[in-house]
Amino acid sequence: MSKPLNVGVIGCGARARLYCEAAHGVPGLKLQAYADVRPDAVSQFLADFGGAYATADAARVLSDPDLQAVFICTWHDTHTAYAVQAARNGKHLLIEKPMALTIDECWQIEEAVAKAGVTACVGLKMRFMPVVRRVRQLVGPPLLLVGQMMNNRVPDDIWSLQPVIGGGTVLGAGCHTADLLCYLAGSDPIEVFAAGGHGIHQRADMVDNVVATIKFANGVVASLVHGDPGRNPYTSTFFCEVFGADKGACLYDRFHQATLWGVTPARLGVADMGEAERSDLEGDQTLLRHFADSALNGTPCEADARAGRIATTTMVKILDSIRTGQPQQIEADWRNRYD
Numbered sequence: 001m002s003k004p005l006n007v008g009v010i011g012c013g014a015r016a017r018l019y020c021e022a023a024h025g026v027p028g029l030k031l032q033a034y035a036d037v038r039p040d041a042v043s044q045f046l047a048d049f050g051g052a053y054a055t056a057d058a059a060r061v062l063s064d065p066d067l068q069a070v071f072i073c074t075w076h077d078t079h080t081a082y083a084v085q086a087a088r089n090g091k092h093l094l095i096e097k098p099m100a101l102t103i104d105e106c107w108q109i110e111e112a113v114a115k116a117g118v119t120a121c122v123g124l125k126m127r128f129m130p131v132v133r134r135v136r137q138l139v140g141p142p143l144l145l146v147g148q149m150m151n152n153r154v155p156d157d158i159w160s161l162q163p164v165i166g167g168g169t170v171l172g173a174g175c176h177t178a179d180l181l182c183y184l185a186g187s188d189p190i191e192v193f194a195a196g197g198h199g200i201h202q203r204a205d206m207v208d209n210v211v212a213t214i215k216f217a218n219g220v221v222a223s224l225v226h227g228d229p230g231r232n233p234y235t236s237t238f239f240c241e242v243f244g245a246d247k248g249a250c251l252y253d254r255f256h257q258a259t260l261w262g263v264t265p266a267r268l269g270v271a272d273m274g275e276a277e278r279s280d281l282e283g284d285q286t287l288l289r290h291f292a293d294s295a296l297n298g299t300p301c302e303a304d305a306r307a308g309r310i311a312t313t314t315m316v317k318i319l320d321s322i323r324t325g326q327p328q329q330i331e332a333d334w335r336n337r338y339d
Helices: 014-023 039-049 058-063 076-088 103-116 130-139 168-185 284-297 305-324
Strands: 005-010 029-035 053-055 069-072 092-095 120-122 144-150 189-197 209-216 221-227 238-243 248-252 257-261
Touching: 005 014, 005 058, 005 284, 014 029, 014 039, 014 069, 014 284, 029 039, 029 058, 039 053, 053 058, 058 076, 069 076, 076 092, 076 103, 092 284, 103 120, 103 305, 120 284, 120 305, 130 168, 130 238, 130 248, 130 257, 144 168, 168 189, 168 209, 168 221, 168 238, 168 305, 189 305, 209 305
Parallel strands: 005 029, 005 069, 029 053, 069 092, 092 120, 144 221
Antiparallel strands: 144 238, 189 209, 209 221, 238 248, 248 257
């Protein structure tokens, strides 16, 4: 086996902790450094996960020649600056979703990654969940899709709801569902038309509930539903329906279970998974393993910067459609800036 990647972690919050816990099961990754402006948080990460140092200075991690990769798990508005600098310094990068808050910032990251020749992986974990992957294989190309994320009400003062730093609930979390639908459709989105409002949090500067129709280049049509008015106990936070020709699937229970028709088996659950799948129903460790393999071997990454850009683009265009009342076009590769 090739030498593992020494990893620096920027941002020591809940998501970073989940990645660090999962990284211990990935031989290609070795946690070495941690950066966060909160002294207690960064010191705790060093104590819990081991490594060489903890620091309040993210620039130290980004410029450290002994690190080959970084996890970027900071507030969403900081992703672009950190990711671009990491790429320019030749580091592979795992970026928590959303990759960035604007389409142009996503292009900046994608361009920096392409020019540097490094691997970028975005934390779009739904496509790495074992039940999702099994359903895609069993049902095959779909005709229609429904993707839903409906949460319990998020506290008004949480950072991710603040439009400037977190992007708000629709953009900040909805990119998960957007990417899931792209993955299941097997195609790029070309148009969205949406309706929604701000009836949950009563903030005129933030849309917090959405129903959108997405058209894909291969003819698939999908519905995306997102909000946080309360979790439906029958479907759970994550819910998805896949309709093929005389076959399909309904995924529920955070995509830990699925009921299928027209194919065998008729049900998928924890008992149907292999040992590795059962230990990673949420897909986090599979995502990290895929990132490590791509970085170490130079192989394509499924959840790459392009996938991250398209997920953000889809949600931005959905918000634009709500604002204008008009359908919005998506040109997945309209700009070619890579020399």
